[in-house]
Structures are given as C-alpha cells and as structure tokens.
Amino acid sequence: MRFIFDLNMVLRSGSRWDPSNAIQFIEYAKRRRYDLDFELGNEPDHYENYFNISVNGSQVAKDYRHLRKLLNSYKEYKGSKIIGPSIGSYAQILKDFVAHGGKKYVDGLSFHL
Numbered sequence: 001m002r003f004i005f006d007l008n009m010v011l012r013s014g015s016r017w018d019p020s021n022a023i024q025f026i027e028y029a030k031r032r033r034y035d036l037d038f039e040l041g042n043e044p045d046h047y048e049n050y051f052n053i054s055v056n057g058s059q060v061a062k063d064y065r066h067l068r069k070l071l072n073s074y075k076e077y078k079g080s081k082i083i084g085p086s087i088g089s090y091a092q093i094l095k096d097f098v099a100h101g102g103k104k105y106v107d108g109l110s111f112h113l
Contacts, residue, residue, distance in 0.1 A: 057096020
C-alpha cells in the first residue's frame with residue numbers, strides 16, 4: 001500500500017508556494033523512513049473563498065515544479081510520485097495548469113466532482 005501525503009499549498013510567500021512547512025515534514029518523514037508519494041494542496045480553485053488567496057493554473061504549475069525539484073533533492077523521495085492538482089470545480093485552473101507545463105511534474109492529474 002502506498003500513502004499519498006498532501007502538502008499545504010495555502011502557505012505562500014507572495015504568489016509563490018512557501019515550502020518551509022513541507023521541508024519540515026519531508027525531513028521528519030525521512031528520519032522515520034516513510035515511503036511516500038505526494039500531492040500539493042487540495043482544491044486550490046476554492047482558496048479564494050476559504051482563505052482569501054487567489055492562485056491560477058500557471059502559478060499552480062510553478063508550485064508543482066518547485067515541489068518536484070524539492071523532492072528530487074532527497075534521494076529518499078526522488079522517485080516519489082506526485083498527483084494533483086486536485087481541482088474541485090473550476091476547470092479553467094486545470095486547463096491552465098496543463099497548458100503551462102504542470103503535467104510534466106505530476107504522475108497523475110486529479111479532479112474532484
């Protein structure tokens with residue numbers, strides 16, 4: 001069985017994802033020898049309503065690229081799969097994510113109905 005851990009994408013530095021919390025978790029998981037795959041955020045299309053944070057598909061693609069680079073810096077997680085961006089209702093974000101190269105950084109796209 002594989003576990004997929006969903007990292008917090010709400011933590012941002014300006015428009016960019018702030019990976020500091022993710023790094024803390026990855027370091028913890030590494031020490032515990034957890035074998036994990038990852039997702040970044042959940043339903044970013046709803047962030048504006050719930051968190052007053054606006055992200056678009058282009059930025060989400062950049063955030064996923066950042067996650068892939070981060071995971072690649074760990075020998076333990078270089079081969080980890082990434083799924084996402086787990087869009088809930090606004091398909092334009094998913095379209096923009098794919099159009100801006102996001103599909104290069106994920107092993108599976110996810111969409112919630």
